[in-house]
Amino acid sequence: MNQTKHSAGNLIIVSNRGPNDFVWQDDHWAVRPASGGLVSMIDPLARQPDVTWFCCVSEAPPTSESRAALFTTAADQTDPEHHIVPVPLPSKIYQAYYGTISNEVLWMLQHHLVGQFGYSSLDAERHRAWTDGYLEANRRIARAIRESGIKPRAFLIQDYHLYPLPALLRKVFPDVPSLHFTHIPFPDFATLKLIPQSWRETILQGLLGADVVGMQTDWDSRPFLGCCEELLGAKGRLQERNRRSAGWTTH
Numbered sequence: 001m002n003q004t005k006h007s008a009g010n011l012i013i014v015s016n017r018g019p020n021d022f023v024w025q026d027d028h029w030a031v032r033p034a035s036g037g038l039v040s041m042i043d044p045l046a047r048q049p050d051v052t053w054f055c056c057v058s059e060a061p062p063t064s065e066s067r068a069a070l071f072t073t074a075a076d077q078t079d080p081e082h083h084i085v086p087v088p089l090p091s092k093i094y095q096a097y098y099g100t101i102s103n104e105v106l107w108m109l110q111h112h113l114v115g116q117f118g119y120s121s122l123d124a125e126r127h128r129a130w131t132d133g134y135l136e137a138n139r140r141i142a143r144a145i146r147e148s149g150i151k152p153r154a155f156l157i158q159d160y161h162l163y164p165l166p167a168l169l170r171k172v173f174p175d176v177p178s179l180h181f182t183h184i185p186f187p188d189f190a191t192l193k194l195i196p197q198s199w200r201e202t203i204l205q206g207l208l209g210a211d212v213v214g215m216q217t218d219w220d221s222r223p224f225l226g227c228c229e230e231l232l233g234a235k236g237r238l239q240e241r242n243r244r245s246a247g248w249t250t251h
Contacts, residue, residue: 096133167209
């Protein structure tokens with residue numbers, strides 16, 4: 001899509017996934033248009049001429065790992081119907097951020113697929129994946145947006161892969177409004193306490209960097225508010241921000 005820097009990307013969508021998906025076919029990953037709910041929901045908006053879509057892409061891993069480790073490159077996400085800005089991540093960072101933490105920890109936790117001892121036995125490798133994968137990926141995305149030269153009008157940030165991102169963008173673009181929407185159930189505070197304190201505080205404080213925090217249902221928004229109150233002691237601050245006409249809210 002041909003656009004000038006001035007006109008492109010006033011409205012910024014940020015997600016882990018881009019418009020294309022992949023299937024294993026004839027001993028390689030084959031590109032196809034994505035059919036998932038998240039992409040289907042944002043695709044009509046993403047086709048507008050004043051919208052830019054940032055998504056994560058990975059360098060190709062070694063051949064020996066490519067079957068087990070799904071990855072997506074900048075070339076895979078090229079689409080003439082969208083203004084896509086791929087954010088490249090080294091393959092090890094991508095796999096730690098996407099596979100080890102986003103899918104194996106957060107997705108499982110938020111669907112209550114957790115054993116009786118929770119994550120008390122998280123090993124050093126998983127902690128490295130959090131710091132050097134999940135957090136580093138979010139930092140790189142924020143840096144890519146800042147260095148793109150695009151002047152944003154608003155941010156629409158998508159899903160559990162990007163919980164720290166609203167707070168990171170708030171530091172760089174303090175006057176630009178942002179929305180973060182979570183497309184899976186949000187856990188109650190007792191469940192969120194199963195992951196390390198620094199992780200859950202990063203998740204909650206990251207989300208509170210957004211002007212609007214969107215959940216699938218009211219049922220999901222209540223646990224989020226409960227987590228903020230019980231784990232951050234944020235009840236008074238949330239009430240104050242809700243009283244402000246332009247303040248923080250949940251939907």
